[in-house]
Amino acid sequence: MSDLLKEFDPLSQDSNTQEIPEPNTNTTENSKSNTNDNDNNSITSETKSSLTKKPDDRQDEYFFDFQVFINDFKEPNAEPLVKYTRSFLNNFVTQKALWTASEQQKLINDFKLFIFEKFNQFKPFNEFNKVKLRNSQEGIEKLIMGKLYPLCFSPELLRKMPIDKLDEEHKNDILEDGFLQEKIDEYAFIELDNLDVNKKISLKLGKFLKLAGKELNKINQFKAPRDKMVCILNTCKIIFSILKHSKLEQDGADSFIPLLIYVIIHGNIQHLISNIRFIERFRYERFLKSEDQYYLSSLQGATNFIANLSKKDLAISNDEVYEKTYNDNQIRVNEKKKQEIELGKKGNVQNEDIAITNDQEYSYNPIDEIASSMVSMFNDFFIGQPATTTKIEPQGKPTLTTVATETSTSMPPNTNISSESMTNDRKIRKAVKKMEEQEQQETLEALYDMFPDLPRELIEDICIAKKYRTGVCVDTLLNLYE
Numbered sequence: 302m303s304d305l306l307k308e309f310d311p312l313s314q315d316s317n318t319q320e321i322p323e324p325n326t327n328t329t330e331n332s333k334s335n336t337n338d339n340d341n342n343s344i345t346s347e348t349k350s351s352l353t354k355k356p357d358d359r360q361d362e363y364f365f366d367f368q369v370f371i372n373d374f375k376e377p378n379a380e381p382l383v384k385y386t387r388s389f390l391n392n393f394v395t396q397k398a399l400w401t402a403s404e405q406q407k408l409i410n411d412f413k414l415f416i417f418e419k420f421n422q423f424k425p426f427n428e429f430n431k432v433k434l435r436n437s438q439e440g441i442e443k444l445i446m447g448k449l450y451p452l453c454f455s456p457e458l459l460r461k462m463p464i465d466k467l468d469e470e471h472k473n474d475i476l477e478d479g480f481l482q483e484k485i486d487e488y489a490f491i492e493l494d495n496l497d498v499n500k501k502i503s504l505k506l507g508k509f510l511k512l513a514g515k516e517l518n519k520i521n522q523f524k525a526p527r528d529k530m531v532c533i534l535n536t537c538k539i540i541f542s543i544l545k546h547s548k549l550e551q552d553g554a555d556s557f558i559p560l561l562i563y564v565i566i567h568g569n570i571q572h573l574i575s576n577i578r579f580i581e582r583f584r585y586e587r588f589l590k591s592e593d594q595y596y597l598s599s600l601q602g603a604t605n606f607i608a609n610l611s612k613k614d615l616a617i618s619n620d621e622v623y624e625k626t627y628n629d630n631q632i633r634v635n636e637k638k639k640q641e642i643e644l645g646k647k648g649n650v651q652n653e654d655i656a657i658t659n660d661q662e663y664s665y666n667p668i669d670e671i672a673s674s675m676v677s678m679f680n681d682f683f684i685g686q687p688a689t690t691t692k693i694e695p696q697g698k699p700t701l702t703t704v705a706t707e708t709s710t711s712m713p714p715n716t717n718i719s720s721e722s723m724t725n726d727r728k729i730r731k732a733v734k735k736m737e738e739q740e741q742q743e744t745l746e747a748l749y750d751m752f753p754d755l756p757r758e759l760i761e762d763i764c765i766a767k768k769y770r771t772g773v774c775v776d777t778l779l780n781l782y783e
Contacts, residue, residue: 370440400468496559514568526584538772
């Protein structure tokens with residue numbers, strides 16, 4: 302692995318393999334004016350807070366604009382960075398059929414450190430202030446993980462090969478997903494009183510918990526670790542908001558975790574373990590604030606509880622009623638399994654072409670803008686490459702040998718997007734805008750339903766001001782509601 306970063310760099314003939322330093326994010330900055338930004342860019346001592354302590358959520362979630370990054374990345378001066386990225390992605394895909402999860406984590410994290418350092422050497426990135434540079438760093442993470450998602454997200458790998466061909470880490474993700482899903486199905490009938498939720502708020506929670514479940518379910522609609530983390534943040538902020546406004550936030554995990562458990566079970570969230578592991582492996586560590594770590598740890602605690610859930614862990618007022626409800630639910634679960642088998646929904650789909658060269662790979666879900674706005678740019682990355690790549694069986698330690706004839710050559714003379722591509726881009730952006738508007742309208746409708754006594758114009762104004770960040774909107778509206 303020690304020579305790996307050198308191999309990422311098709312422009313460098315230097316054999317120096319010195320350690321890549323941390324990216325310099327302080328250039329041209331006034332440190333006094335960036336106190337809040339520092340909270341976003343480093344992990345503080347608050348990371349060690351226990352689950353009984355409420356996270357510090359004084360800051361709004363960091364706002365990220367992927368399209369701004371794309372525009373910057375298309376600048377002619379940024380061409381070397383495009384080459385670095387193209388080389389890394391190509392080598393990652395072609396040099397091995399399947400890296401282990403640990404190898405993937407190491408390779409991708411090392412490339413991030415490498416490319417973050419290169420940002421300091423090329424315009425326009427080396428002229429950016431801290432906020433814009435952070436946006437670019439977020440953008441490159443989203444870009445590469447969107448491209449490599451089918452190889453790094455365990456459920457996607459299962460669509461390409463049988464589970465017995467996976468490495469132990471990816472295999473464990475799948476097995477633990479399945480076990481958790483069985484537990485969710487087994488206890489799908491439980492109610493808030495079974496989790497000892499305070500009766501003072503249990504009557505108020507219906508609509509809020511439904512919205513929280515909807516937000517958490519979105520986690521499978523995104524490919525970037527940051528986007529998945531935002532789904533978790535929105536879910537947890539909705540729960541904490543109702544606790545805060547019910548004067549129960551001081552109870553910490555004692556009140557919060559049971560509600561999160563309820564949301565997971567009744568939201569029937571798929572692949573939750575795989576999503577947590579994906580974030581842990583591929584979210585750049587310095588981007589995980591103390592708040593992120595708190596909520597991620599809370600989610601892990603909730604899934605662990607569900608995985609070990611049994612009757613003795615529940616509050617049961619009437620044993621006879623419980624047993625009947627449990628047995629009725631088991632009948633439904635068994636019937637569902639039968640139907641799935643009959644419909645052929647079980648089993649693995651193997652795809653022999655492991656290389657990611659088809660645009661359809663990016664249509665996983667339209668809500669993730671990388672599935673659309675990046676299609677033409679990825680085509681530019683791989684101009685001149687064959688439609689498929691040779692699959693090399695996994696063996697030995699991870700290395701990405703650079704193919705000199707491919708990586709050292711310049712980009713095609715005309716790196717400008719063709720008129721056809723520009724037309725496609727316009728269509729894509731129009732479609733993305735339409736989907737964003739649809740998402741925003743759905744958020745508005747949910748909030749109208751949750752706050753029927755507030756003027757709709759006021760709710761819409763708050764959503765616009767808060768950029769439709771669901772958790773922040775709910776908290777603000779609850780403040781007004783009181």
